[in-house]
Amino acid sequence: MNKKRIFSFLTSAVMAAGFLSVMPQTGIFEPLTAEALKYDDYLSYTREDKNNDGTFDSVTITKCDLEADNVNIPSEIDGLPVTDIGEKAFDYCDYIESITIPDSVTSIATSAFENCNSLETVIIPESVTYIGARAFYYTPWIDAKRKENPLVIVNNILIDAYACKSDVVIPHGVTCIGDLAFYYCKKVTGITIPDSVTNIGISAFHMCTGLKSITLSDSVTSIGNSAFYKCSSLSSLALPDSVTSIGNGAFCGCTSLSSLALPDSVTSIGDSAFCGCTSLAGITLPDSITSMGKSVFYGCTSLASITLPDSITSIGNEMFYDCTSLTSVTLPDGLTSIGNESFYDCTSLTSITIPDSVNIIDTDAFSRSSLLNTIGDITYVDTWLIECDTAAVSAEIKAGTKGIANSAFEHCESLSKIIIPDGVTYIGKKAFYYCTSLSDVIIPDSVTSIGQSAFEYCTSLSDIIIPDSVTSIGRIAFCYCTSLSCITIPDSIINTGYYPFYGCHIDTLIIADGSEKITQIMTQQLESTVKEIIIPDSVTCIDDSVFFNYQNLTEINIPDSVVSIGDAAFSSCHALENVTIGNGVTYIGDGAFIYCSSLKNIEIPDSVADIGYGAFANCPSLENAAIGNGIASIGEYAFSTCPKLESLTIENPECEITDSETTIDPNAVIYGCWKSTAHNYAIKYNRKFAPLDDIVMGDANIDGKMTVSDAAFIARTLAKLETIDIETNPAADYNCDGKVTVSDAAAIARELAKPKSA
Template sequence: MKKIKKIYLFILLFFLISGITYIILINLKCRVIIKNNVFIGIKSGIIEKKEDLKMVEVPDGVNEIGVFAFADCVSLERVTLSDDIKEIEMGAFYHCQNLKDIKLPEKLEIIRNDAFSNCKSLTDVKLPSGVKIIEKGTFAECTSLENLQLSNNTTEIEEIAFNNCLSLKSVYLPDSIKAIGSSAFYNCSSLSTVRMSEGIESVGENVFGGTKAFKNSIADEYGSIYFGKVLLYNKGLNDTVRVKDSTKVIANAVFINNSGLREIELPEGIVEIGDNCFENCKALKKIDIKEGLKKIGENSFARAGVEEVKLPESITEIGYGAFNNCKDLSDINLSSGIERIAGYSFENTKYLNNIKPDEYGCKYVDNILLSSENNGSSIIHIKAGTRVIGAQAFENRKDIEEVYIPKSVETIDFKAFFLCSNLKKVDFEDGIKLKEINYFTFVGCSKIENIDLPDSLKAIYAYSFGDCSFTKIKIPENVEYLDSYAIRECYSLKEIELPEILRGEYHWIETDGIKTPKLVFY
């Protein structure tokens, strides 16, 4: 009997030692973690650490590199990516400071912000045709990057995308590029040749600051520096400036704080006046903007001395605070084609102050509802024929309980009913052609228990609804885009009814303290 017990004990001890040995052996080296075809990351082993890896091959079938998947793999020199990869997530290769060689697969469509930031040894980048947007900081601090090849499908380069790429000598911006964000190529100190996109429509501040190309540029007689059809910078020494005829874009902050600027002559064909462009230009009294202009950026004329502004019929968008605190502004024409007027565009101007509110406190210019003031009206009837409800038009109006929106309304802009905490009823007239519910439109409308959204809707953006009291909401059948964050902190919500087209496209994001509503598709 004792002999049998010893045998059993020996067998048990053998399996125990074998198990421990197996666990140790499989954990000696690094392990790749892949879940649902996403490369999540690398787990260090007992002996081999991820910081010591020099080469990694991502297996076939993986279609996404996860957030910070290779971050701080400081010895990594080469990565072979699967041909199936479509997305590289935020910071995926952040601080892989020895990474020299990586070929981006042709199926790649999305590279998230900071994906290759601080890859100091990376020398060559060729972007596949599917990547349309280079996000914020994607290749920032890649100090050895010498060769950059953008595809003819690239449409936007976001802010600081290539900031501090010290070895980059030339860049060819294809005509497909429409927007370049602030400081996108800032302090690329070796950059001496820039070919600007012919299709450019928007350029941020300091895009090429600190580059040889900018430092070696010769200003014209008015102190202006141009890259292609972009007015990039002005020295601020002239009281009169004539912008050259071929100009399409005035970059952000070109004339900011130019207290001596009295007169600006703009040609036809300019499509955008950038953010903060004429901010604090106290001596500038009048501006005549020719046909072709589509957008005036944020705070473009904030606190300027303008008294009269002539806008063309071509303009479609006026940015946040565009003319705020232009205290002497009394005359401006708003075109019938305007699609968006952001908040505080005319705050503290004679122009806005001189508009008489209607019986509901609403201030209109033709078919545009610019703003409103609290006059104690609990029921608001927006007048028939109104086409645009401006951003923040009813923000924080705690007197409103009901609002009736006519079928003529095509745009309800950002934060239009933000923090209308006593708003209970929103009535959209039958036949309305409203296409979108914008960001923060009904956030803080805590008394809304029911809302019937119009069938015309195509898109509902992030934080359209927040802290509302409805238990159920039906998304109209024509909605093609519903942001995962469109409905947030609605604590009573139990059910969302969704059109079949959104199955697999919409996903509820879990939030602490909020029960996940039932998703019902029809």
């Protein structure tokens, strides 16, 4: 981005968005809308952008007129191939007797031709690789196919087995058992699946209540959602080493299944996969599993023990809900979170070791289990504080406590004081939510994480010190702490959620002693209320935009320890009147104080070497600015649009001043050394100049004072056609235009003619 664009941004967008660069983006496409269109008045279709590249590449047939009797599905529409027959596209088209699907089509969706009561002939090309559930239900065509063979197979997809009974052997060559293929086949008792099958579809054996055994081939890689849902007679099953995923509810309600060993190939288990398997007493989980959903073992009332593999990092919500026989659980060392109601109603579970790696225990994780240990008003599980009696007035947490679970003190509205001991590392989500009387809380320096809404609506809390051990503060963590007026924040914070202090009225922001840097993460969303900022002498860097638009900040003292002030660091601080810049600062960034509309005076110490682009631009109240002798460069627009700027002192005679008339406001008198870069700038851009050298300007005859004799001396000398050497007599150049002329004599006379002030 060039400098002119930056300044344009500084003078407009900074008011709304901060000092950030706007870069062009490439390779990003707006998603195309699938608009319903008509073909030959009886077919509706949409154009699709399957490649997400901003262009239509295929067509889906979405609907057919119910009165249509002679339907021709084209292979191409609008120059695009017809690839999909959409869900229920021909549902209840009672007059269609035959249909030919073109070889451009690859997918026939769920119920695509369901309830076509006259459909007797269907020609499906080999290009079709997917046929959804019930695609041809309630058609004469499917009825005829069932009579020919109870296993209806199309393009190696077993799409229907409704007419099957007793033992079923699926022929070799079938690659997929389709969605709902054996749905509600109560009379099927056994199934043999050949090696050619790789995929078992959604609800493939849904409610096959008579199914007792099934042999899966070594080629099956996935078991679909609800594949064996409520197969209540299925007592045993061997999963081959080829299976990598078990879908949601895959074995839910298999009430006769007593044991199961999962092969090392399995990596994921979906939600409710074994929910309601009331006879399941044991299951082996391999280390290959990296993902387990919620409610996986919900209601497995016979499950006695389980060891979670080291690869598992989280226990989902309701994982072991109502596992009333569970007596032993081994949790892996890498576990980080235990979900909501995960061990709810585990009435036989009396002990558990929570690994040190756990940083989240959700609401009611252990409710109605036998693990709860209540001391006074507080209940613990192992080293975690789980809940507190809502009537508690004060609470002392026992030593050795590692974490405070989500919602542990939620709605303890009488709680006024809490002592959190050293060693506690995690404060959970909503841990102290709506503790409206809580006025005194000390967070120890062992805490690393403060969860979402942890102190939300703690309306009596007046100040909080966040220790430098904390790295994360959750979203709205202190939201609506309406009495909170002072907060101390360390530079250890690397992550905050949205609006951690929303609805607070924080007057004073203290940067924690020991912090070396002030970052946007530390200061975001405090700009509307903070009036005072205290920066310790440990800070060396103030990052970009950290105090952007702090509307009520009136003064700032930057200590000597600070070396750099970032771009737009104090931009748009409209109430900022007084700024003290420490003697250690070497760099003042681009737009650092732009739009500080109340700033009147600024003294820049000798340590500062560089003043950035637009650093003090648009400061309409700025009257005086003095820059120390260490200055090496002044960026363009640095003092632009400062209409009240009376004086700008530049001590270093060799300072590089950006060669632009917009660098310094034209109203300013520039003070600098004779023949310095400041002097040259003033001459080039016709600015007022006053020397810092021991010179009495206008003393042309060099008698130590400016009188009418000096004007006369200039006039007489020039009348003799002689020149006055500006090198040896610089004071004669009264108007500082780089030469001595009658204009200087006139200027001296005019100045002397002015009435003396009383």
